Amino acid sequence: MGPADAALADAHRREWGPVLAATVRVTRDLDVAEECVADAFARAVESWRADGVPARPGAWLTTAARRRALDRLRRDEVAARALPWLVTDEVAPDDPTPGETDLLALVFTCCHPALAGPARVALTLRLLGGLTTGEIARAFLVPEATMAARITRAKKKIAAARVPYRVPATAELPERLAAVLSVVHLVLTTGHTAPEGDALLRRDLLDRAHDLARLLRTRFPTDPAVTGLLALVLLTDARSAARTGPDGELVLLADQDRTRWDAGMITEGTALTKEALRGRPVSRYAVLAAIAAVHAEAPSAADTDWSEIVGLYDELLARWPSPVVALNRAVAVGFAEGPAAGLEALEPLRAEPALATYHYLAAARARFLQELGRSAEADAARAEAALLTGNAVERDFLGRG
Amino acid sequence: MAGYLILFYVDEAAYAADAPADLLAAHQKFQAAHGDVLRGGGQLAPSTTATSLRGGGRSPDYAAGDDAEVTDGPFVETKEALGGYYLIDAPDLDAALAVAREVPAVFGGVEVRPVIYP
Numbered sequence: 112m113g114p115a116d117a118a119l120a121d122a123h124r125r126e127w128g129p130v131l132a133a134t135v136r137v138t139r140d141l142d143v144a145e146e147c148v149a150d151a152f153a154r155a156v157e158s159w160r161a162d163g164v165p166a167r168p169g170a171w172l173t174t175a176a177r178r179r180a181l182d183r184l185r186r187d188e189v190a191a192r193a194l195p196w197l198v199t200d201e202v203a204p205d206d207p208t209p210g211e212t213d214l215l216a217l218v219f220t221c222c223h224p225a226l227a228g229p230a231r232v233a234l235t236l237r238l239l240g241g242l243t244t245g246e247i248a249r250a251f252l253v254p255e256a257t258m259a260a261r262i263t264r265a266k267k268k269i270a271a272a273r274v275p276y277r278v279p280a281t282a283e284l285p286e287r288l289a290a291v292l293s294v295v296h297l298v299l300t301t302g303h304t305a306p307e308g309d310a311l312l313r314r315d316l317l318d319r320a321h322d323l324a325r326l327l328r329t330r331f332p333t334d335p336a337v338t339g340l341l342a343l344v345l346l347t348d349a350r351s352a353a354r355t356g357p358d359g360e361l362v363l364l365a366d367q368d369r370t371r372w373d374a375g376m377i378t379e380g381t382a383l384t385k386e387a388l389r390g391r392p393v394s395r396y397a398v399l400a401a402i403a404a405v406h407a408e409a410p411s412a413a414d415t416d417w418s419e420i421v422g423l424y425d426e427l428l429a430r431w432p433s434p435v436v437a438l439n440r441a442v443a444v445g446f447a448e449g450p451a452a453g454l455e456a457l458e459p460l461r462a463e464p465a466l467a468t469y470h471y472l473a474a475a476r477a478r479f480l481q482e483l484g485r486s487a488e489a490d491a492a493r494a495e496a497a498l499l500t501g502n503a504v505e506r507d508f509l510g511r512g
Numbered sequence: 513m514a515g516y517l518i519l520f521y522v523d524e525a526a527y528a529a530d531a532p533a534d535l536l537a538a539h540q541k542f543q544a545a546h547g548d549v550l551r552g553g554g555q556l557a558p559s560t561t562a563t564s565l566r567g568g569g570r571s572p573d574y575a576a577g578d579d580a581e582v583t584d585g586p587f588v589e590t591k592e593a594l595g596g597y598y599l600i601d602a603p604d605l606d607a608a609l610a611v612a613r614e615v616p617a618v619f620g621g622v623e624v625r626p627v628i629y630p
Contacts, residue, residue: 225609272625273604273605279606
């Protein structure tokens, strides 16, 4: 790959969202803005290869996309529009970072509670992350045509119902920010273990989760949930390199080479976790980050403070109960108090309908049964888990026995 | 400025059994507070009083015309029936939702729909 192509790939990841956000301000139409940004990237391929990479690629792309948008607006002046223009405020003249404000406006528009949950994630990945509809469809296990229809419907609703393109006012902010954070968290968890496919994780999704969490932290530096989520992103991703072996095979947390964990991310993530836990109200993300921090700080798997982890899961279960949290707590109990205690803690969860097709329950039972020497039952549980996962790396691991 | 219709849906059985005595006063208070954006509204008589016309709009002016089949009851039977509406002016969905949050809505909830030809 030449320097121009490398710069383009980098710009695609870093600048797609900012360039689109600045272009929407001109077009006041999401589809037209996307076309103009795609056009700017296409021009960049030719121009950067011929004339070299500009000093500020993002600014180059924004100028090209906005120029294209203005051309189109002039040509389409008299054309009848089926949909209303996107509702935007004027940029405040005293805004020190208008680009960041536009980007956040796009985030809050994509994650508006008036849109269906799956559509919020899809729009965020496509408009802010520059992912293609096909890439998003594969991440969420739906046919591409279904995902395309979902995105189109959401964009139509934004225009027709006049979902505004703006950072919400203070009064609405807590609810709106919660919706954004849950989208970023879903992008993180989906990227961390891809539901489908040959690779354990999706680097593209993890990168987007990083970018979004950082952006939110820049604008809302004192919000404990924002701080907790950025900490969780860092502490989760810090382990990425060690999670698979040389042939892409799964390596469990206990067996990971901890020298391959990203020390910089762990240091920053741990500091942010402490800050997030001091904030009020304590957010779910801060507690999840605290669990990841306990793992990250343990010099070896054997030194992990499992009773601390059980305590943190108790807190999660008390405030934000869910079958998956109950399962994780039961697994932690097994590591803290031994396989018999773990198996006992897992037992009541087998009747939980929400976990019936969740492969981690069967995988956890297999592990504790094996440690207790109940091999036949362990094999059966492992086979069940292999049947239930859609991720090939996880399936291979479970098949290894 | 755009138009939004706020439709309120009510569990009619629960409403008939236990309608709050001060509900009308609550609506009057809402109307007084939002008079500047209200363009219309009203409470509907129970869905048992509804009459529906189905015709498919096949006449030249798209009306049901003589094809219309007259039936007793609302167009769609639901547990929570349309109980009333407000038509409001709002610059965008967030502003419309802010008004909709203040609509008295017992035994049900409200739906906010943009009006295309206000």
